[in-house]
Amino acid sequence: MKGRRVLGFLLLTFFLIFMLSGCYDSIEVDDLAYVIAIGVDKGTVDMVKVTLQFALPLAMGTGGEGGGGGGGGGESEENKTVYNLTIDAPSILTGISMANNIVSKQINLSHTKIIVFSEEMAREGIGNYIVRLSSMRQLRPNTAVYVTRSSAEEFLKAVTPQLSTNTAKYYEQGVLVHERIGATANTQLHSFSAASRSLGAQPVVTLAGINRYETSADFKIPKDDASMGEDNNINHLEYKAGEIPRAAKNKAEVRGLAVFRGGKMIGELSGLETIFYMMVTGELRYNNITLQDPHDSNNYVVLNVKKSRNPVHSVEIVDGKPLIGVKILLEADISAIGSEMDYQEPEKASILEKECEKYIKREIESLLYKTSKEFNTDIFGFGNKIAGKFATWEEWEKFGWLQKYKDTSFSVEVDLVIRRPGLTVKSIPIISSEGAEGK
């Protein structure tokens, strides 16, 4: 009996030797080439041009040669912590397979942070590409999706992080930009894949671009969509990605949204419009809104606006046409007052509240009608709310919301309360030999 047990133990140990040494799928981490970004352009000799950006782990650890440090300069430089490979192929997956003929290591997509499509591709339709990519085992469903106003290949080359030696971390942090500034949204493979096949919503994608300025002397207002002085605010510099007046080594930037109808891109939203988009969808965390001072047209007031509660969307069908009510509930802190007015005082704060409400209401209405009349695409997902008016899927399908969106009327209500005056409770004027200024 004892002998049999010993034999059994030895057999088990022998078996475990094979079990613990790995199985068919075992592969050393060092044998893998990690793709951290994928760029997709229209192909030159084939269907698509795929750019794979590989992480160079050793270079990332040491900061590359000249990759890190510095900043503030004009000329872009090569990112030494990554290796870019561009290949023309009939499809993205074939391109990745073909790239395996070039790199010695096995290509792995499990650490891919962003997928960038060129605007040219996006306007022709990228729905099918994203749907297929989102079902890939290695790619994560929350991989960020960008549309770049330049070519995707050039965009990935332009990425030269200055404050981080780790490009993958740079992408990860960049994806969270919307949480800090709200001028772009969190757009992922999962969200695009769901919205592009929905009967009640349509997708948007973060807009990326390569900055056009080399030095600060080149700065100018983008002539196509910026205007100042039309009304009492100075937020009308509606920069989109690539237009921000700045000079820095890293030329890549994100701002605004690419608007889609189904799988095709049909327009763009500026950074400012994106902030209002986020207010309507309830995704805005906080943002600085700059208003012209109601009492002094030469000065401005900066309010730090936060979401107070989730926006309330109400839906009615009047004479077969949808009427959508949007109620935005915000609170704000005073960040800066350019003049010497005591907006910290409750009576004067209410003037500021009314002014800000009026401004936000006007901008949101303008955005809503732009999406319905100009774009004819429900990027806010109002349709999903309207679906609640129907009992069954068949009735909802028959209603055809996406076709009716262009006939929608909107009613916007903004409720903003200034909660805190910042660190001051009173504005004391600057005094000179000519007396007090601004009073």
Next chain:
Amino acid sequence: MKNETVFGRWEANCLLIILIGAKIFLNFPRVIEEIVGNAGWILVLVTTVLAFILFYIITRLYEPFEGMDLIDIADRAMGSAGKLIVGGVLIAYLIFTASIMLREFGEDMKTISFAMSPISFMLILFIAGMIAAAYFGLEPIVRIAAILTPVIVAGYLIIILGVIPYYRFNNLYPLLGHGVDAIAANSIPQLSMFSLFEMLFLITPYIKTNKNMKRVGYSVLGASCFALITSTLVYALVYPYPVALENFLPIYQLARLINIGRFFQRIESMFVFIWAAGALLHLSATFYLAIHLFAKIFRLKYQKPLIIPFAILVFNISLLPPSLMETIKLETQFSKNYFAFISFGLPIMVLLIARIRKRTVKGAVECSER
């Protein structure tokens, strides 16, 4: 043969929850959406109410048969032929379930983690565990189930809570999915979602009293209802219809979405653990019960010699479907057509015949232990 194995209500609960709930980790939430659209959770709710009613009827019918299992009752009601028929149906059902689930678990494991490994390699890993479990017997299986079920439930809760940022309550509209007709028409066939609940009527001798059986039955139905509803509801909240119909493994897809900060992500690695643990327990229990039933029907003194032949049988049957798609199709067809009957219809039928024939005798507990 004197039955000396006894276990408590907690162990019985854990065993049955694993047997019923394992399908959540396969394709259950998607299959339900295929039937009634985004109103899957309503269908589960309606079906659970039906299951409670049927179980109440069963408990009333069971009253004179305290401590007896279904096979003993069939024996009393219809003699050896009845015992053979009822036992044969249950053995075929258990072998079919074990084989199909073995193939599905193996194939799914291959898909999500072991892409390069041959399917036979994956199946052998599970079969080895099933053989070991059957060798050690029912008691170790239920004891391990009692330890692992809370871990599996905790893992499941982490997944459904981790995707809260992705919940979109508007996804539940239109509220009735494909309509009341679809829900009503499918509520009885979909009682199959509680398939293997009937194993409660095979382990009654181990939990001794009817009171225990009732308590275990109701609590298992309640816990299973919670698990089945939350899985369909959360899946519908995250994946809107009809995109929800695409995903091969719904709960795995949910786990892949979890991304709370830069630290708390890639939770699916935990999913693979709870998946493998749940799968092994489920397969071990069904495999053991098939062998146990066979030995009981044919009054075999020893059941261990049956383990290897049954393992070979299950392994070979599991490889019969040419592809995973065929396996899923086969399971869905059988499940829809027969499982509801086997889970609730068969026990009610056997108990009714037994009651009509009024062949209840004193000392039923002793008979069941024979």
